Amino acid sequence: MQHLIFLFGFLLCGSLSVSAQIYSYVNEDGQTVYTDSPPNGVKTKKLEVKTVNQTQVDNDLKKQSDKYFANQAAKRQAEKDAVNQKKREKKMKDRVAKKVKKQLDAAKQIRPGDLAPNKNGGFRYTDQYKKRLADAEKAVKDTMKKETHAERKDVPH
Numbered sequence: 001m002q003h004l005i006f007l008f009g010f011l012l013c014g015s016l017s018v019s020a021q022i023y024s025y026v027n028e029d030g031q032t033v034y035t036d037s038p039p040n041g042v043k044t045k046k047l048e049v050k051t052v053n054q055t056q057v058d059n060d061l062k063k064q065s066d067k068y069f070a071n072q073a074a075k076r077q078a079e080k081d082a083v084n085q086k087k088r089e090k091k092m093k094d095r096v097a098k099k100v101k102k103q104l105d106a107a108k109q110i111r112p113g114d115l116a117p118n119k120n121g122g123f124r125y126t127d128q129y130k131k132r133l134a135d136a137e138k139a140v141k142d143t144m145k146k147e148t149h150a151e152r153k154d155v156p157h
Contacts, residue, residue: 022047096147100140107136 023044024034038044114129 022049104136107132
């Protein structure tokens with residue numbers, strides 16, 4: 001029975017709101033001092049202290065922290081998306097570069113009619129070969145230009 005009375009008294013004390021009176025005064029140095037007991041012989045001002053609804057404070061703090069963590073998660077996701085976009089762009093550039101290199105290598109292959117004898121007993125490239133190589137190089141430049149233009153369109157301003 002004694003334990004029950006003690007427990008009831010403890011719970012009752014815990015549920016009561018704690019309030020204290022706050023006083024303020026200006027000391028000899030001109031600074032404002034706040035205290036819970038007024039000093040003797042000093043003119044004090046009694047302050048109104050509002051009680052705080054702890055549940056509301058907790059809810060507000062939870063909302064703020066939820067918003068903060070949601071913003072942090074969104075930032076991390078945006079950074080992750082940007083990294084993935086750069087990886088995709090690099091893969092695309094690598095594929096285009098590989099394709100262009102194959103085209104250029106194919107154009108450089110010597111075929112019948114690409115070489116003609118010269119006066120010194122050697123060989124020279126014919127106009128057919130030079131034209132095919134120039135066309136391939138132009139195609140490479142056009143492809144690279146097209147890819148660069150496409151990248152600029154994808155980049156948000």
